[in-house]
Amino acid sequence: MSAHSTSSPLKTYFAIWAALLVGTYVTYRVAFLDLGPFNAAVALTIATVKATLVALFFMHVWGSSDKMIKVVVISAVFFLLLLLGLSMADFGTRAWS
Amino acid sequence: MSDQAAAAVHAEGHNPALLHHFAEPEQQRDAASLGMWVFLATEVMFFGGLFCAYLIYRLKYFGDFGAASQTLNTALGAANTGVLICSSLTVVVAVWAAQTARRTLLITSLILTLILGFAFLGIKGIEYRDKFVEHHVPGPSFSFDSEPIPGHPGQFANPNHAQIYFALYFVMTGLHAVHMIIGIGIFVWLLALAWKGRLTPEYNTPVEIGGLYWHFVDIIWIYLFPLLYLIDKHK
Amino acid sequence: MATAVAQPVERENYLNKHYGALSWLFTTDHKRIALLYLGSITFFFFIGGFFALLIRLELLTPVGDLVQADTYNKLFTMHGMVMVFFFLIPSIPAVLGNFLVPLMIGAKDLAFPRVNLLSWYLYIIGGTIMLHCMLTGGVDTGWTFYTPFSTAYTNTKIVEAGIAIFIAGFSSILTGLNFVVTIHRMRAPGMTWSRLPLFIWAHYATSIVQLLGTPVIAITIVLVAAERLLHLGIFDPKLGGDPLLFQHLFWFYSHPAVYIMILPSMGVISEVIACYTRKRIFGYKFVALSSIGIAVLGFLVWAHHMFVAGISVYAALVFSLLSYAVGVPSAVKVFNWTATMYKGSIHYDAPMLYAFGFLGLFTIGGLTGLFLACLGVDPHVTDTYFVVAHFHYIMVGGAVMGYLGGMHFWWPKISGRLYPEGWAKLAALIVFIGFNLTFFPQFILGYVGMPRRYYQYPGEFQVLNVLSTAGATVLGIGYLLPMVYFLWSMRYGKPAPDNPWNAAGLEWQTQSPPTTFNFDEEPVVTWEAYNYEQLGDFPPEQEARGV
Numbered sequence: 001m002s003a004h005s006t007s008s009p010l011k012t013y014f015a016i017w018a019a020l021l022v023g024t025y026v027t028y029r030v031a032f033l034d035l036g037p038f039n040a041a042v043a044l045t046i047a048t049v050k051a052t053l054v055a056l057f058f059m060h061v062w063g064s065s066d067k068m069i070k071v072v073v074i075s076a077v078f079f080l081l082l083l084l085g086l087s088m089a090d091f092g093t094r095a096w097s
Numbered sequence: 098m099s100d101q102a103a104a105a106v107h108a109e110g111h112n113p114a115l116l117h118h119f120a121e122p123e124q125q126r127d128a129a130s131l132g133m134w135v136f137l138a139t140e141v142m143f144f145g146g147l148f149c150a151y152l153i154y155r156l157k158y159f160g161d162f163g164a165a166s167q168t169l170n171t172a173l174g175a176a177n178t179g180v181l182i183c184s185s186l187t188v189v190v191a192v193w194a195a196q197t198a199r200r201t202l203l204i205t206s207l208i209l210t211l212i213l214g215f216a217f218l219g220i221k222g223i224e225y226r227d228k229f230v231e232h233h234v235p236g237p238s239f240s241f242d243s244e245p246i247p248g249h250p251g252q253f254a255n256p257n258h259a260q261i262y263f264a265l266y267f268v269m270t271g272l273h274a275v276h277m278i279i280g281i282g283i284f285v286w287l288l289a290l291a292w293k294g295r296l297t298p299e300y301n302t303p304v305e306i307g308g309l310y311w312h313f314v315d316i317i318w319i320y321l322f323p324l325l326y327l328i329d330k331h332k
Numbered sequence: 333m334a335t336a337v338a339q340p341v342e343r344e345n346y347l348n349k350h351y352g353a354l355s356w357l358f359t360t361d362h363k364r365i366a367l368l369y370l371g372s373i374t375f376f377f378f379i380g381g382f383f384a385l386l387i388r389l390e391l392l393t394p395v396g397d398l399v400q401a402d403t404y405n406k407l408f409t410m411h412g413m414v415m416v417f418f419f420l421i422p423s424i425p426a427v428l429g430n431f432l433v434p435l436m437i438g439a440k441d442l443a444f445p446r447v448n449l450l451s452w453y454l455y456i457i458g459g460t461i462m463l464h465c466m467l468t469g470g471v472d473t474g475w476t477f478y479t480p481f482s483t484a485y486t487n488t489k490i491v492e493a494g495i496a497i498f499i500a501g502f503s504s505i506l507t508g509l510n511f512v513v514t515i516h517r518m519r520a521p522g523m524t525w526s527r528l529p530l531f532i533w534a535h536y537a538t539s540i541v542q543l544l545g546t547p548v549i550a551i552t553i554v555l556v557a558a559e560r561l562l563h564l565g566i567f568d569p570k571l572g573g574d575p576l577l578f579q580h581l582f583w584f585y586s587h588p589a590v591y592i593m594i595l596p597s598m599g600v601i602s603e604v605i606a607c608y609t610r611k612r613i614f615g616y617k618f619v620a621l622s623s624i625g626i627a628v629l630g631f632l633v634w635a636h637h638m639f640v641a642g643i644s645v646y647a648a649l650v651f652s653l654l655s656y657a658v659g660v661p662s663a664v665k666v667f668n669w670t671a672t673m674y675k676g677s678i679h680y681d682a683p684m685l686y687a688f689g690f691l692g693l694f695t696i697g698g699l700t701g702l703f704l705a706c707l708g709v710d711p712h713v714t715d716t717y718f719v720v721a722h723f724h725y726i727m728v729g730g731a732v733m734g735y736l737g738g739m740h741f742w743w744p745k746i747s748g749r750l751y752p753e754g755w756a757k758l759a760a761l762i763v764f765i766g767f768n769l770t771f772f773p774q775f776i777l778g779y780v781g782m783p784r785r786y787y788q789y790p791g792e793f794q795v796l797n798v799l800s801t802a803g804a805t806v807l808g809i810g811y812l813l814p815m816v817y818f819l820w821s822m823r824y825g826k827p828a829p830d831n832p833w834n835a836a837g838l839e840w841q842t843q844s845p846p847t848t849f850n851f852d853e854e855p856v857v858t859w860e861a862y863n864y865e866q867l868g869d870f871p872p873e874q875e876a877r878g879v
Contacts, residue, residue: 009193017186024178024322028171031327039331043323051316058189059312066127068516069134076138079544080145082631084152087580090635090647091153118441118518120854128443128517135509139547146551146581150566153577236562257571264564268555 016057023050114300126302133306137313140276144317147269151324154261160246163329164254165262167247168233170224174326177220181315184213188308195291195301203296203304207288210311214281221274228263235264248332266325273321276314283307345748345845360445361848366431367746368452369422374815376418376459379466381808383411388770388801394794396787404787405472406488412475414466417497418459420727421504421589424596425511425542426455428738429535431746433511435839435846436529438520438855443513451506458500465492474785476586479567479578483559490560494553501546501553504592508542511535520838522857529837529861530619534599537623541588541595541630549585552578576642583634591630593727594694595623597734598665601687604737605669607835608684609676610869612862615668622661629658639710648707655705662698666691679870682756686737689764693729697722700775715785718778724771736763736814744828748845749821755813763810769803834871836862 027046035042056062061069119125155162191206193199232240241256241263287307290296296304342348346363356364386407390398399407430448434441442448465471471493473482482490515528515536555566556578565571567578606613613619635643635651669691678684700722703709713719743751773796778784782793789797831840842851859866 010190013186013189013193017182020182020185021179024175024182027323027327028175031171031323031330034331039327039329040323043327044320047320047323050319054185054312054316054319058185059309066130068131072131072134072138075540075544076141079631080141080148083142083145083149083548083584086632086635086650087149087153087584089650090576090580090638090643091156091574093644093646096644096646118439118443118445118849124517128513131516132444132509132513135512135543139505139509139543142544143547143551146548146555146584149581150555150577153574154566157574158572235564255572257565261565261572264558264562264566268558272551272554 012057016053019053020050114295114302122300126305129302129306130309133309137309140313140317144269144272147265147272148320148324151265151269154258154265155324155328158255158258158261159328160249160252161254161258162262163247163332164244165233165241165259165266166326166328167330168228168231168244169266169326170227171326171330173220173224174322177217178318178322180213180217180220181318184210184217185312185315187213188311191287192301192304192308195296195304196298198298200291200294203291204288207284207291207304211281211284211288214277214284218274218277218281221270225267228267233263235260235267239263247329269321269325273314273317276317280307280311280314283310343843344847345843346848347748347845349848358449360441360449362430362434362442362445362448363746363846363848365448365452366427366429369426369430369455372452372456372459373419373422373427376414377811379463380411380415380419381811383407383414384804385808387411388804390787391789391797392801394789394791394797399787401787402472405474405785406470408785409471409474410466413471413493413497414462415727416475416589416593417500418455418462420593420731421500422455422507423593423731423735424600424738425507425535425538425592426451428531428600428735428742429507429511429538429596432742432839433514433532433535434518435745435842435850436532436837437515437518437523438838438851438857439514439518440849440851442510443518444510447506448510451503451510454499454503454506458496458498458503461492461499462496465489465496476582477556478582479556479559479575480569480573483556483567484563484570491557494557498550498553501550504542505546508539508546511539512543515539520855520857523838523855524857526617526620527857527859527861528620529599530602530613530616530623531596531599533620533623534595534602537627538592538595540624540627541592545585545588545592545631548581549589552581552585555581576638579638579641580635583637584631587634587637588627588630590723590726591626593731594734595626597690597731597738598623600734600738600741601669601690603835603837604683604687604741605672606862606864607741607833608679608681608687609673610679610864610867611672611676612860612864613668614671614674615664616861618664619668622664625661625664626658629654629661633658633705636705636710639707640714652705652707656702659698659702659705662694666695666698677869680757681753682751682760683737683741685757685760685764686733686740689760689767690730690733690737693725693733693767697725697729700725713778715783716778717774717782717784720784721771721774721778724774729767729771733763736760739814739818741833742839743818743821744832745839745844745846747818747822747825748828749825750828750832751814751821751825752817755817759810759813759817762806762813766803766805766807766810770800770807771803773797773799773803829871832871834867834869836864836867 023046027043030042031039055073061073115122116125119128187206187209191203191210194203194206228234232238239256239260241254241259244254244259246252246254284307287296287304290303346361356368359365386399390396390404396404430442469489471477471488471490473486473488473490477490515532558564559566559568565573567573567575569575602613602619633651633655635647636655639648700718704713704719704722740751740756743749777793777796780793782789828844830842830844838855838857841855
């Protein structure tokens with residue numbers, strides 16, 4: 001599957017693993033700081049970065065020649081956001097009237 | 098594929114793992130990979146409905162949800178996050194070991210993955226037991242009286258709204274745990290395949306797509322942890 | 333010339349290759365699985381039809397005199413659940429899709445044949461549970477099982493029905509998964525995306541909807557079951573829950589579900605119109621992309637089922653606008669099909685009669701959908717028989733017509749026999765007349781105020797109800813006829829040539845019925861879809877075909 005040397009994937013995997021653990025630690029610590037309304041945003045942003053790292057490097061999306069995988073991932077995320085977003089079109093605007 | 102491996106495939110005519118309706122092993126592997134990715138997309142929508150319910154109620158009952166969330170054991174939740182991250186590492190090492198014909202490393206990585214998977218479930222079990230003891234399991238025995246809302250001294254959480262939080266907590270983490278159990282089952286099967294020598298550089302599709310599933314279950318937890326455990330921790 | 337008719341030696345094909353029940357129950361041949369589905373969905377069509385019969389019998393008279401009110405609630409609920417989840421959703425994809433997708437793209441089978449068999453078993457398990465549920469009391473919430481009635485108040489078997497639908501839902505998801513991977517990975521050399529039959533494009537789009545929508549109703553069922561068993565409060569207003577959350581989650585799937593039901597039928601219509609006008613479908617790319625457009629836009633409109641439920645007026649505005657948008661790709665298709673027929677060489681055989689029926693009835697159904705999408709009109713006609721007529725025009729006048737047309741069109745390929753053309757034309761006519769007599773009066777009934785899901789009504793509505801019930805009887809006869817003559821043809825029908833209609837498409841390049849692995853040699857495609865200029869006209873012997 002990979003044409004380059006056998007040790008480089010392992011180095012990448014361990015680097016990503018370390019990054020994920022650091023991200024978890026940061027999420028945990030930041031939760032105790034008062035950022036007002038931004039606590040949730042920061043936590044979810046770090047979570048998204050971690051999820052992206054897992055998808056790109058552990059699930060081998062990075063460097064994959066298969067375009068369909070990217071289409072599938074983007075579609076899934078898009079439709080999830082659609083569900084959340086358009087539902088909020090109702091719940092978020094109930095108080096307006 | 099390395100030259101030696103390619104030669105080996107051609108030498109034996111065709112790979113015994115090649116199913117009859119595929120023309121080549123590559124086609125079979127690409128089909129399996131796309132199939133697992135498409136299945137994971139359906140899983141995103143499956144959990145997505147729960148995330149939608151959670152989003153709406155969290156915004157509506159933010160204080161009550163904060164009070165309920167405070168009663169979770171954040172240290173155990175964080176530990177479980179670490180456990181799953183480590184298990185994702187062992188999974189991806191196992192895939193690499195299969196691709197490079199490192200049998201001992203493959204089997205070791207699979208066993209480590211299983212140990213970490215069981216560790217996750219064990220920690221979850223402890224958390225569930227704590228919730229049961231504290232009467233935070235939704236249903237007839239639920240009670241959540243006189244719990245203060247974080248950041249609002251003197252105000253107490255509405256037990257009904259807290260029950261909704263715990264309902265979502267148990268359904269979301271419970272569904273996740275069911276997926277973990279299925280993942281453990283898959284990896285026991287992979288361990289058996291590896292033991293019998295059926296995972297080779299020419300054919301390692303099962304561990305590759307089993308790995309995709311495991312990573313997805315990890316990603317779900319990566320979102321569940323901050324959403325469920327870390328509300329209003331600073332108050 | 334032989335004086336006696338010599339019976340041709342039957343070639344080996346997927347039907348006669350292996351015999352015995354086990355060879356069917358453990359098959360992985362997509363064609364056999366398609367027939368397993370054909371039997372099962374026909375069975376559930378009868379069950380759903382039986383409930384419809386009872387409903388129409390009750391509505392013959394203004395008073396509730398056939399059944400009690402609670403029983404009537406169960407009748408329309410079970411009619412809806414069975415017809416939607418166990419007939420319409422699987423129908424074309426599981427029967428015609430399973431049979432034809434590999435053949436049309438030049439493949440030996442679907443990408444995952446064993447998953448295909450699993451799909452059928454999941455459907456059977458779900459169906460069996462649903463049968464048991466119905467026989468032991470059933471459900472009375474309407475097929476939409478709104479909360480909090482379904483979670484906190486009704487005493488009927490919600491959880492069991494929910495489990496049945498959950499399992500059947502996974503059957504649907506796996507079928508969609510199989511189709512997507514197959515269409516991406518198993519096309520024969522030369523079969524590029526722009527050479528695919530529109531039937532394939534339609535099933536691809538359908539599969540997208542099945543994959544992304546069904547999981548949401550699955551999780552909704554989980555929540556309803558949990559709520560019902562543990563009184564959680566997620567949907568109960570007394571405990572802080574919001575019943576509209578249920579409706580949002582329910583309709584997020586259930587609206588796209590109607591596109592699962594219509595898109596495959598549109599695919600059939602494209603194939604039939606091309607063959608019976610001997611022309612390439614006009615605007616091929618537009619028709620192909622409109623299928624994808626319907627699939628995607630279909631996910632953006634769900635709350636048009638909730639205009640009077642209590643959503644915010646701003647949300648209603650957004651969803652109303654989006655609902656108008658989703659009509660556009662459907663209209664594109666209707667225009668392109670019509671343009672295809674212009675200066676075509678039209679042959680009025682049974683499949684084409686069903687296609688004509690589809691065009692008219694789907695258009696009426698679709699246009700009345702726009703009336704419902706209008707915020708000014710909807711409060712007046714929602715929850716009335718207007719809505720009932722609207723969706724039956726699309727699901728029966730559209731989807732079922734397409735299904736019947738497709739069954740006739742591909743029957744020679746599936747069975748190796750020709751159906752009797754005279755009877756088929758008659759049946760198509762009876763279906764068309766019966767359908768309109770059943771459902772057109774319902775538009776009027778709804779407009780003048782008859783609510784749906786009521787077993788009694790003011791006396792002045794009786795005439796229209798009687799017409800509707802009469803129509804339903806005619807429609808029922810129309811549906812029975814094909815079942816009889818299809819079965820008759822399997823034994824006594826004329827053996828079919830490999831390409832009886834001289835139709836375009838790889839499925840017609842192999843024998844009727846096909847062998848187990850479809851093609852002797854992998855086809856290599858060098859021609860565009862619908863190459864009717866090369867193929868020429870209908871075979872003359874088909875023109876002379878009578879009863």
